[in-house]
Amino acid sequence: MPKVAWDYIVPIVMPADLKGIAPGKLPEELLRPIKSGGKLHWRAADAWNAMVAKATADGLELKPTSSGDLYRSYASQEASFRQRYVLKPIAGTSTKSFEGKTWYLKKGMAMLATPGKSNHNLGLAIDVHSAGEPKRLNWLIANVKDFGFSWEVVPSEPWHLRLVTGDDPTPAVQAWVDANKAV
Numbered sequence: 001m002p003k004v005a006w007d008y009i010v011p012i013v014m015p016a017d018l019k020g021i022a023p024g025k026l027p028e029e030l031l032r033p034i035k036s037g038g039k040l041h042w043r044a045a046d047a048w049n050a051m052v053a054k055a056t057a058d059g060l061e062l063k064p065t066s067s068g069d070l071y072r073s074y075a076s077q078e079a080s081f082r083q084r085y086v087l088k089p090i091a092g093t094s095t096k097s098f099e100g101k102t103w104y105l106k107k108g109m110a111m112l113a114t115p116g117k118s119n120h121n122l123g124l125a126i127d128v129h130s131a132g133e134p135k136r137l138n139w140l141i142a143n144v145k146d147f148g149f150s151w152e153v154v155p156s157e158p159w160h161l162r163l164v165t166g167d168d169p170t171p172a173v174q175a176w177v178d179a180n181k182a183v
């Protein structure tokens with residue numbers, strides 16, 4: 001497979017309508033529900049729906065790990081953070097700084113971005129179910145760029161994709177939007 005694509009990590013270009021919006025506090029009009037549950041920023045929703053349509057046409061199931069792994073409100077991110085991190089020091093674990101304090105990751109818990117710091121709080125990130133499964137991963141490597149997505153941390157987070165194309169949908173996304181426009 002093209003290794004260059006797996007290394008495909010580019011910075012996010014922000015959609016203009018996110019300017020001045022606090023992460024995790026997107027107004028409803030910027031969010032769009034996703035068929036499988038959960039919500040995304042409307043630009044990311046278009047791109048995701050277009051990519052799912054291509055996957056379906058290719059005979060591959062593409063879905064989020066859960067409805068909570070698309071847009072996350074500040075409150076839900078904070079609740080998850082407080083489940084995983086504690087203020088009581090734990091030796092040898094990873095730490096995060098939040099509200100001016102050092103927080104310690106509980107044993108056996110996966111790391112999580114501090115509230116407001118995750119692309120999920122912008123509605124631009126999606127965690128893909130079973131992304132590391134070879135057939136799905138190879139499909140993603142071949143397709144994410146066409147739909148405006150890129151990874152953020154590889155190889156440790158093959159599931160975490162975020163939209164990086166701001167207000168310029170890729171030709172594949174624009175074609176899907178044109179074909180699915182309400183008439």
Ligand SMILES: [Zn+2]
Nearest residue numbers: 125126127160
């Ligand atoms: Zn993620």
